[in-house]
Amino acid sequence: xxxxxxxxxxxxxxxxxxxxxxxxxxxxxxxxxxxxxxxxxxxxxxxxxxxxxxxxxxxxxxxxxxxxxxxxxxxxxxxxxxxxxxxxxxxxxxxxxxxxxxxxxxxxxxxxxxxxxxxxxxxxxxxxxxxxxxxxxxxxxxxxxxxxxxxxxxxxxxxxxxxxxxxxxxxxxxxxxxxxxxxxxxxxxxxxxxxxxxxxxxxxxxxxxxxxxxxxxxxxxxxxxxxxxxxxxxxxxxxxxxxxxxxxxxxxxxxxxxxxxxxx
Amino acid sequence: xxxxxxxxxxxxxxxxxxxxxxxxxxxxxxxxxxxxxxxxxxxxxxxxxxxxxxxxxxxxxxxxxxxxxxxxxxxxxxxxxxxxxxxxxxxxxxxxxxxxxxxxxxxxxxxxxxxxxxxxxxxxxxxxxxxxxxxxxxxxxxxxxxxxxxxxxxxxxxxxxxxxxxxxxxxxxxxxxxxxxxxxxxxxxxxxxxxxxxxxxxxxxxxxxxxxxxxxxxxxxxxxxxxxxxxxxxxxxxxxxxxxxxxxxxxxxxxxxxxxxxxxxxxxxxxxxxxxxxxxxxxxxxxxxxxxxxxxxxxxxxxxxxxxxxxxxxxxxxxxxxxxxxxxxx
Numbered sequence: 001x002x003x004x005x006x007x008x009x010x011x012x013x014x015x016x017x018x019x020x021x022x023x024x025x026x027x028x029x030x031x032x033x034x035x036x037x038x039x040x041x042x043x044x045x046x047x048x049x050x051x052x053x054x055x056x057x058x059x060x061x062x063x064x065x066x067x068x069x070x071x072x073x074x075x076x077x078x079x080x081x082x083x084x085x086x087x088x089x090x091x092x093x094x095x096x097x098x099x100x101x102x103x104x105x106x107x108x109x110x111x112x113x114x115x116x117x118x119x120x121x122x123x124x125x126x127x128x129x130x131x132x133x134x135x136x137x138x139x140x141x142x143x144x145x146x147x148x149x150x151x152x153x154x155x156x157x158x159x160x161x162x163x164x165x166x167x168x169x170x171x172x173x174x175x176x177x178x179x180x181x182x183x184x185x186x187x188x189x190x191x192x193x194x195x196x197x198x199x200x201x202x203x204x205x206x207x208x209x210x211x212x213x214x215x216x217x218x219x220x221x222x223x224x225x226x227x228x229x230x231x232x233x234x235x236x237x238x239x240x241x242x243x244x245x246x247x248x249x250x251x252x253x254x255x256x257x258x259x260x261x262x263x264x
Numbered sequence: 265x266x267x268x269x270x271x272x273x274x275x276x277x278x279x280x281x282x283x284x285x286x287x288x289x290x291x292x293x294x295x296x297x298x299x300x301x302x303x304x305x306x307x308x309x310x311x312x313x314x315x316x317x318x319x320x321x322x323x324x325x326x327x328x329x330x331x332x333x334x335x336x337x338x339x340x341x342x343x344x345x346x347x348x349x350x351x352x353x354x355x356x357x358x359x360x361x362x363x364x365x366x367x368x369x370x371x372x373x374x375x376x377x378x379x380x381x382x383x384x385x386x387x388x389x390x391x392x393x394x395x396x397x398x399x400x401x402x403x404x405x406x407x408x409x410x411x412x413x414x415x416x417x418x419x420x421x422x423x424x425x426x427x428x429x430x431x432x433x434x435x436x437x438x439x440x441x442x443x444x445x446x447x448x449x450x451x452x453x454x455x456x457x458x459x460x461x462x463x464x465x466x467x468x469x470x471x472x473x474x475x476x477x478x479x480x481x482x483x484x485x486x487x488x489x490x491x492x493x494x495x496x497x498x499x500x501x502x503x504x505x506x507x508x509x510x511x512x513x514x515x516x517x518x519x520x521x522x523x524x525x526x527x528x529x530x531x532x533x534x535x536x537x538x539x540x541x542x543x544x545x546x547x548x549x550x551x552x553x554x555x556x557x558x559x560x561x562x563x564x565x566x567x568x569x570x571x572x573x574x575x576x577x578x579x580x581x582x583x584x585x586x587x588x589x590x591x592x593x594x
Contacts, residue, residue, distance in 0.1 A: 046442060046463060064530060124334050125341040129300075210334035217304075218530060223435055224304060224456070225532040226463050 049229040057233045064218070065237045071214040073241060075131060075203035079138020080196050080245075086139075087146030087195070088188065094147070095154040112144045116202065120209040134206030134214070141202035142195035149191025153184030189253040196249055200242040215241070294327040295498045300343070302336040302353035305531070307540020308454040308483060309352065310524045311374075315509035317523035323508075324501035330527075336406075340366060343488050349495070350502060354378065354408060355481030359567055362586050363577040367489040370564075370587040372503050372557030374510070375482030379453040379547040380409040382471040383460075388447055389469040393420035393476055399447040400428040402437040408480055409450025409473065415570055416478045454547070458539030459532050481567050482547075485557065492588070500591045507556040507592075514545045555592040 031051045038050045045053055058065060094101045116137055123133040157180055165175055207216025215238050222230035301309055312330050315321050321328045331348075333339045336357040342348045344366065355373050362368060382401075384390040390399060393416065403410040414424040430446050438456065441449035442464070450473075451457045461468065485506070487499055513520035521538045525531045551558045564587055568580040 044464075047439075068529075121335060121338055124338045125345075128342065128347055129331060129334070129338075210338065212332045213529070221304060221530045224306075225459055225530075225536075226438065226456075227532075230530070 046226055046228050049232055053229050054232045054236065057229045058236060061230065061233060065215070065233060068213055068215050068218045068234075069237050069241060071211075072200075072203050072207065072216065072238070073245075075134040075206065075214065076138045076196075076199045076241070076245070078131070079135045079140075079202055080142050080192075080199040082135070083139045083142035083146055083195055083199065084192060087143050087191070088150050090143075090147050091150030091154060094151050108144060108147060111140070116141060116205055120205055123206075124210040129210045129212075133210055134203050137206040138199040138202035141198040145194040145198060146188075146191040149194065150184065150188045153187025153191075154180060156187065157183045185253075185257050189249070189257065192253075193246060193249055196245045197242055200238065200245070204238055294322075294325050295495070295501075297321075297326050297328045297350065297498060297502050298331070298348045299328060299350045299352065299502075300331045300339045300348040301333045302339045302351065302357070304332050305528050306455045307458075307521075307524060307537045308452075308544045310520045310541040310544060311506055311509045311513055312352070313524045313527050314513045314520045315505045317526065318509065318512055318519075320505040320508045320512075321502075324505045326498070326501055326505065328502070336361075340368065340486070343368060343486065343491075346488075346490070349487065349491055350499065351486045352483065353486060355484035356408065356567055356571070357406075358484055358486045359481065359564065359586055360571060360576055363568075363571070363581060368486050369489060369492060369585075370481075370484050370559060371487050371492070371499065371589075371591045372485040372506070373481055373559045373563065373587070374484065374548045374557055375544075376479070376549065376560065376563045377474045377547065378408050378478075378480045378482030379543055380450055380473050380478070380480070381453060381457060382409065382448050382450050382473060383441075383457070383468040384448050384471075385444070386467055386469055390448060390471055391469055392471070393417055393422045396448065397422060397426040400430055401448040401450075402440050402446040403429045403431050404434040404437055405431075407434060407437070407450065408482075409452075412478065412480055412570060412574060415573055416473060416476070419477045453543035454540050458536045458543070461539075462533060462536050479563070479566055480570065481563060483544075492590075496591060500593065503555065503557055503591050504593070510545060510548055510556050511550075513541065514548070514550075517542050517545065520545070554589075558592055559587045559589055561587075 035050050035052060038048055049057075090104065094104060119140070120133070120137060123136055127133045127136060161179060161183075162175060165179055170178070203214070204216035204219075207214035208220055211217040215234050219231050219234035219238075222228070222234060299312065309330075312328075316328060316330065333351075333353075336351075336353040339348070339351040339353055340358075340361055343351045350371075351368075355370055355375070356378070358368065358370055362370075382390060382396070384395075384399070388399070390396050396417065401410055401413065403413070410429065413427065413429070417424045417427060430440070432440060437446075437449050438451070438460065440446050451460060453472075457470070485503065491499065517538060520541050521534060524541065525534065525537055528537075531537055548556060550556055551560075561583055564583055568577070568583070568586070571577045572580060
């Protein structure tokens with residue numbers, strides 16, 4: 001009988017280890033398959049370089065990748081921050097004004113359905129070749145998910161809770177800051193997490209169209225030189241930027257959401 | 265003693281201020297010229313970087329900013345909006361835009377014939393236009409080599425209906441060709457061809473479209489009618505500097521290669537850039553008694569007829585609408 005809890009603990013531990021190793025394990029298996037398959041099939045590095053060639057290239061050109069990464073980071077963070085502020089403000093207006101909601105929703109949906117790649121050349125025409133079109137594209141791609149998620153968060157609060165605090169004499173400001181906002185935060189951050197990922201896409205699309213620096217530009221240059229290895233290295237760097245920003249946001253979310261929960 | 269030190273210190277400070285003012289003054293006396301390329305960096309733009317590197321712009325008292333582009337349309341848009349003074353783009357595109365009413369003009373034409381080629385694999389070669397019958401060509405919108413393929417084929421007595429075309433994104437053409445999804449792809453001697461020949465061990469069969477009669481105006485300088493009216497002298501000095509740089513590059517391709525790679529974020533190999541520049545400068549004619557870049561009215565007229573024949577434009581406007589040689593002095 002005393003052995004059973006020990007066996008159960010061993011089983012749980014083994015399961016935990018397997019679960020935590022599942023994702024990195026799968027990645028390693030895929031990379032190994034890729035590494036072995038490419039020379040076996042006889043593909044040139046112009047068509048598909050091996051993971052080892054890409055990793056080596058990252059090592060050789062890390063300064064180039066890093067300097068261009070800083071440019072892309074600036075664009076995506078700038079665009080995201082603008083989208084975060086304007087997105088949440090728009091959501092508040094939508095929540096508190098039915099007229100505004102009815103007016104803005106069709107425009108938002110229409111804007112969302114327009115392929116941003118189609119807009120990009122026009123943005124260059126109107127905003128020039130500097131940071132503006134990239135910031136605007138990053139903002140454009142992040143804005144919609146932030147608005148929608150924030151609206152859903154604000155609307156998801158149990159009406160009974162609102163009635164309760166009002167019955168205790170709370171005014172609208174108090175209701176908003178003490179009840180609505182904390183309740184909406186998880187959704188808002190959900191929107192932020194989607195937004196930060198899409199703002200990476202926006203910044204890179206902008207660089208494809210008009211840039212002389214940035215990871216998107218670097219990838220375009222690499223493609224024009226048929227340097228597929230560098231192109232992949234740039235893609236890895238883009239993905240790394242996205243993952244990094246997502247993780248940062250998760251850290252901020254944990255502090256923001258749990259701090260509020262601890263304060264209750 | 266202290267008084268002497270203070271006087272010396274003030275004198276030194278005054279000297280620095282005078283020197284700084286002189287430098288600022290010298291810089292302020294230079295005329296700013298904003299140049300936008302229609303596309304990303306390539307060896308074809310070597311003359312401009314040679315002019316920058318060897319001081320030809322400085323000699324003409326010009327402060328020149330060279331910027332990479334995002335397509336000819338965006339470049340012309342920036343020109344019209346006054347963000348740029350001069351745009352470097354394919355002449356054929358500019359002619360089409362002028363016909364559609366854009367208030368710009370060609371002011372220099374360095375490639376009266378775009379050095380474009382069609383390449384095929386050696387096991388399925390196309391050495392002459394006739395060999396293209398039955399083959400599939402990769403085509404993308406706005407791409408010079410294949411946009412005028414029908415005219416090129418008719419010129420060489422080949423039935424265009426016997427040559428298939430597959431439409432795809434510009435960046436997908438070469439990969440599709442390498443994957444044998446198409447038989448033929450057009451590439452530029454001044455851009456992708458040298459890189460491909462260096463990277464791939466395959467000895468591609470190269471058909472020079474110019475040798476078979478395709479005459480499409482290539483690298484040209486375009487400016488707006490407004491700039492022409494406001495600062496002709498500045499633009500004249502710019503074209504003069506570029507002409508000198510071209511002569512320099514024609515004599516010293518290696519020097520031009522170094523100057524170009526210096527200004528390139530992630531350049532291809534020195535060999536590839538050398539070949540790009542060599543092809544670029546070899547395709548620039550040196551007209552007798554005229555400045556390099558001189559525009560021959562017949563070249564423009566033939567190009568307009570080509571555009572008309574493929575249905576891109578209606579009856580061409582008067583020829584003087586399209587270009588001027590006023591900025592090119594011997």
